[in-house]
Amino acid sequence: MSDFEKEDTVVLHDEHSEFDGETGTVTQVMETMFGDATYTVSFDEGQEQGVPADQLEAADADADADSDADADADEE
Numbered sequence: 001m002s003d004f005e006k007e008d009t010v011v012l013h014d015e016h017s018e019f020d021g022e023t024g025t026v027t028q029v030m031e032t033m034f035g036d037a038t039y040t041v042s043f044d045e046g047q048e049q050g051v052p053a054d055q056l057e058a059a060d061a062d063a064d065a066d067s068d069a070d071a072d073a074d075e076e
Contacts, residue, residue, distance in 0.1 A: 003037065003053040003056070004026050004029065004037075004039060004053065004056060004058070005026065005029065006026055006027065006028065006029055007025060007026065008025070008026045008058065009023060009024070009025055009026075009058070009059040010023070010024060010025070010026055010039075010041060010056040010057060010058060010059055011023050011024075011056070011057045011058075011059050012024060012041060012043075012048060012051065012055060012056060013055050013056070013057060014048075014051070014055045017048055018045075018046075019041075019043050019045075019046070019048050022043050022044075023043075023059045024041040024042050024043040024047075024048070025041065025042050026039050026040070026041055026056075027040050027041065027042045027047070028040035030050075036052070036053075037053060038050045038051060038052055038053075039051045039052075039053070039056065041056070
C-alpha cells in the first residue's frame with residue numbers, strides 16, 4: 001500500500017534535487033514488484049519522477065487553511 005495518493009500535496013526532501021524543500025502535487029503512484037511505491041511529483045517549475053516515500057512529507061495544507069480561517073475570524 002502506498003503512503004501517498006494521487007493529488008496529495010507533498011514536500012520533497014532530496015538534497016540532490018533542484019526541487020528540494022519545495023511543495024508539489026503527486027501526479028502518479030507506481031507500485032514496484034516488491035510492494036513499495038514510487039511517485040511522480042509535479043512542481044511549478046517541473047517534475048521529479050521515481051521519488052520514494054521516505055523523501056516525501058505530507059504538506060500541511062489543512063493547517064494552513066485553518067490558520068487562514070482563524071485569522072479571518074480574528075479580523076471580524
